[in-house]
Amino acid sequence: MIKGLAFLSISFILGMWTGELLGSWLGIHANVGGVGFAMIFLILSKEYFSRRGWWKSELEFGIEFWNKLYIPVVIAMAASLNVKSAISSGTLAIFAGIVPVIIAFAVFYFMMKSFKTT
Amino acid sequence: MEELIKVIDKNGLVVAFLLVGLLTWLTDLFSKKILNSRVPGSAIAIFLALAFGYLGGVIGKGENGLADLGLFKGLALLGGSMFRDFAIVATAVGASFLLIRKSGLLGLISLLLGILVFFVAGVAMAWAWGYRDAVSLCTIGAGACTYIVGPVTGGALGASSEVIALSIGTGVVKTIAVTIFTPILASKIGLSNPSAAMAFGGIMGTSSGVAAGLAATDPKLVPYGAVTATFYTGLGCLVCPSLFFLMLDWIF
Numbered sequence: 582m583i584k585g586l587a588f589l590s591i592s593f594i595l596g597m598w599t600g601e602l603l604g605s606w607l608g609i610h611a612n613v614g615g616v617g618f619a620m621i622f623l624i625l626s627k628e629y630f631s632r633r634g635w636w637k638s639e640l641e642f643g644i645e646f647w648n649k650l651y652i653p654v655v656i657a658m659a660a661s662l663n664v665k666s667a668i669s670s671g672t673l674a675i676f677a678g679i680v681p682v683i684i685a686f687a688v689f690y691f692m693m694k695s696f697k698t699t
Numbered sequence: 700m701e702e703l704i705k706v707i708d709k710n711g712l713v714v715a716f717l718l719v720g721l722l723t724w725l726t727d728l729f730s731k732k733i734l735n736s737r738v739p740g741s742a743i744a745i746f747l748a749l750a751f752g753y754l755g756g757v758i759g760k761g762e763n764g765l766a767d768l769g770l771f772k773g774l775a776l777l778g779g780s781m782f783r784d785f786a787i788v789a790t791a792v793g794a795s796f797l798l799i800r801k802s803g804l805l806g807l808i809s810l811l812l813g814i815l816v817f818f819v820a821g822v823a824m825a826w827a828w829g830y831r832d833a834v835s836l837c838t839i840g841a842g843a844c845t846y847i848v849g850p851v852t853g854g855a856l857g858a859s860s861e862v863i864a865l866s867i868g869t870g871v872v873k874t875i876a877v878t879i880f881t882p883i884l885a886s887k888i889g890l891s892n893p894s895a896a897m898a899f900g901g902i903m904g905t906s907s908g909v910a911a912g913l914a915a916t917d918p919k920l921v922p923y924g925a926v927t928a929t930f931y932t933g934l935g936c937l938v939c940p941s942l943f944f945l946m947l948d949w950i951f
Contacts, residue, residue: 593788604933613933616784616906617926620791621799628796647789651921652741653719654786655911657778659748659878661766665756667871673828673839674865678872681820681843682880682903688816689809689902690888693895696805 585643592623711773718771722747742882742915749875787910787925794922795893802894806927809901814935817843817904818943821869833948835862839869840947841939845905846870848935855940874908881912890916893923900924904931 596619600612607613623644630636667674707714726747727740752764761767766775776782799806821843822836830836838858842849842865849866852858858866881903885891890899900909906928913924 616929674868677824
């Protein structure tokens with residue numbers, strides 16, 4: 582179990598590092614896609630390990646636990662968001678937060694339609 | 700009683716496990732028995748958690764919603780960025796690399812389109828509310844992307860702290876809106892497969908909102924949405940204070 586967790590951790594740290602490096606290389610103070618790189622590292626190394634026959638279900642268990650913990654973490658995150666100040670920082674924040682989301686849903690809808698027909 | 704409070708105070712994270720577990724148990728029960736599973740239990744739990752976050756903000760007057768109250772402070776740790784990102788990465792274990800590679804181009808297009816849509820719409824809203832200077836317009840437009848892009852852009856351009864706070868508020872409202880609308884609209888907009896989820900993550904961007912919304916829709920889609928959404932904030936921080944600002948500055 583702990584080996585799987587270590588596997589996940591090394592992918593996570595390498596991915597975050599890549600994101601930070603890319604961020605400072607681009608000259609912005611932000612992590613660029615660290616989580617995305619970490620996910621790609623995890624998927625690629627899992628692929629490599631299973632091809633070699635090194636991937637054990639025991640490894641997967643340690644990662645699977647965190648996979649399952651994702652929704653509880655999101656629930657805890659939702660409860661610790663600054664919902665009150667978001668709502669009370671003025672009508673502009675509410676409208677500029679919601680209206681673009683509705684437009685984006687429409688854009689997504691038409692984009693998926695056009696991708697299917699072509 | 701004093702002893703119990705001491706134990707709760709010392710073990711915030713463990714208390715958070717208990718609280719989230721209880722909430723999930725109750726909402727699952729509610730979803731199954733009363734709503735016939737038409738709305739997933741996790742969607743109700745996330746929505747209730749937002750409501751609790753609001754109450755916590757009213758009572759605690761802090762910045763971390765419910766987690767500002769002593770009893771619930773462990774929630775900030777469990778729901779903090781470290782555990783959140785770690786758990787998102789763990790979801791990739793169930794994702795297929797072939798599918799991600801196949802939809803890579805769609806994901807990239809949707810990322811660029813998404814940032815543009817949110818920025819332009821945000822700027823238009825700010826303009827309608829009476830802002831006319833390029834710096835404020837750009838900061839609020841960036842806030843409509845995510846609550847990280849907003850302050851990064853505002854800081855880089857030297858916007859007033861009032862406008863920066865507004866951009867953060869806008870970004871948080873966006874996260875909440877995406878979280879709530881995604882499970883409601885998913886079936887109507889064809890958000891039902893991995894490549895649609897990748898495009899969705901790119902368009903919507905806010906990784907916490909996308910992941911929470913997809914978790915409430917279909918947990919299998921979370922890794923696909925997250926893998927594109929995670930590039931959104933970085934890309935937004937790159938183009939908003941530079942390219943987009945220059946364009947705004949030229950127009951106004």
